[in-house]
Amino acid sequence: xxxxxxxxxxxxxxxxxxxxxxxxxxxxxxxxxxxxxxxxxxxxxxxxxxxxxxxxxxxxxxxxxxxxxxxxxxxxxxxxxxxxxxxxxxxxxxxxxxxxxxxxxxxxxxxxxx
Amino acid sequence: xxxxxxxxxxxxxxxxxxxxxxxxxxxxxxxxxxxxxxxxxxxxxxxxxxxxxxxxxxxxxxxxxxxxxxxxxxxxxxxxxxxxxxxxxxxxxxxxxxxxxxxxxxxxxxxxxxx
Numbered sequence: 001x002x003x004x005x006x007x008x009x010x011x012x013x014x015x016x017x018x019x020x021x022x023x024x025x026x027x028x029x030x031x032x033x034x035x036x037x038x039x040x041x042x043x044x045x046x047x048x049x050x051x052x053x054x055x056x057x058x059x060x061x062x063x064x065x066x067x068x069x070x071x072x073x074x075x076x077x078x079x080x081x082x083x084x085x086x087x088x089x090x091x092x093x094x095x096x097x098x099x100x101x102x103x104x105x106x107x108x109x110x111x112x113x114x
Numbered sequence: 115x116x117x118x119x120x121x122x123x124x125x126x127x128x129x130x131x132x133x134x135x136x137x138x139x140x141x142x143x144x145x146x147x148x149x150x151x152x153x154x155x156x157x158x159x160x161x162x163x164x165x166x167x168x169x170x171x172x173x174x175x176x177x178x179x180x181x182x183x184x185x186x187x188x189x190x191x192x193x194x195x196x197x198x199x200x201x202x203x204x205x206x207x208x209x210x211x212x213x214x215x216x217x218x219x220x221x222x223x224x225x226x227x228x229x
Contacts, residue, residue, distance in 0.1 A: 031215055042120075042205060043219040050215060058216060090159060092217070100147040100166040101209075103217050105159035 003027050006091050006106035013113055019078040021109050023091030025071075031094040032074040033103065034058075034066060036087040043090065049074055081113045115140050118206050120220035127196045128228050134181070135191040135223045137206030145211035148189040150180065153203040153222070162204075165189060196227045 003026030013019050023032060031050055035043040035058075045058025047066040055066050063085060065077045078085055088110050092103040119138045127133035139148065150162040165173045165180045173180040181190040193200055206220040 033216065035219075040221060042118075042221040043207075043217075045216050045218075048216055088157070092159075094215070094217075098147075098211075100164065102147070102149050102161050102164050103207075103209075104161060105151075107158050 004091060004093055004104060004106040006089075006109050008109060009107065010110045011112070013081050013111070015082060015113055016080050019081050019111065021076040021089055021091075021111070023074040023076070023106055025074075025093050027093060027095070027104075028071060029093040029095045030071075031096070031103075032068065033092040033094070034064075034074065034076045035090045035092065036060065036085075037090060037108075038087050046076065046089075078111075081111075083113050085111065086113045087111060116220075117141065117218035118208055118220035120206055120223050122223045123221075124224045124226070126226050126228055127193075127200075129198060130195055132192060132194045133196055133225065135193070135204050135206075135225065137189045137191065137220060139187050139189060139206075139208050141187075141208065141210055143210040143212045147209045148180070148182070149207040149209070149217070150178070150189075150191045151205045151207060153205065154199075155202070159205075163191070193225075198227050198229060201225060201227045 005024045007022045033048040034046040044060045049055045049068040091106040094103045146167045148165045152160045163175045165182045177194045179192045203222045205222045
């Protein structure tokens with residue numbers, strides 16, 4: 001199994017508070033991704049990173065920011081959590097940019113905003 | 115336009131029978147990869163199988179095979195001899211060489227294996 005750890009695994013937070021989710025990998029993979037999973041939508045990309053300090057937005061990036069100061073860590077921050085951000089968040093990693101390389105996922109973080 | 119389309123929200127199959135989960139994709143990039151993931155009720159995403167756009171043969175991994183029809187832009191997952199443990203959500207995904215390195219996912223198919 002790919003060494004990907006997400007923390008926390010579960011979190012309940014109040015509307016308006018900042019929240020940071022952490023993804024840690026031990027595979028030294030260059031590419032890291034944050035997805036959210038919602039019923040009827042599959043997985044949608046929030047942000048991704050192609051190297052230390054190199055990040056880009058996905059299709060649902062509003063309200064989220066990311067940082068990657070080390071190869072192994074990719075942080076997702078909800079600046080001011082809203083109920084629409086209640087979701088399951090997955091981190092994924094990929095070794096290279098070749099399209100034939102798959103992504104491996106962390107176990108997910110279930111976030112509830114009340 | 116949707117990059118990945120899975121038109122079957124839910125499927126049922128009898129134990130030991132084969133089942134096909136549909137996936138169509140949309141890309142103009144000649145270099146791409148297609149992937150299937152399984153998500154059991156426990157929630158983790160498990161990589162099952164992949165097909166490269168230049169592969170001449172359909173990919174197989176144990177009981178899983180990918181029916182790749184390039185001209186029709188379809189990449190259906192075939193599970194042979196279904197088992198109760200195959201009950202899960204299944205996601206089709208695509209990655210393009212030119213696509214900014216992201217993976218595009220379909221909305222998933224929920225498969226239930228009936229004893």
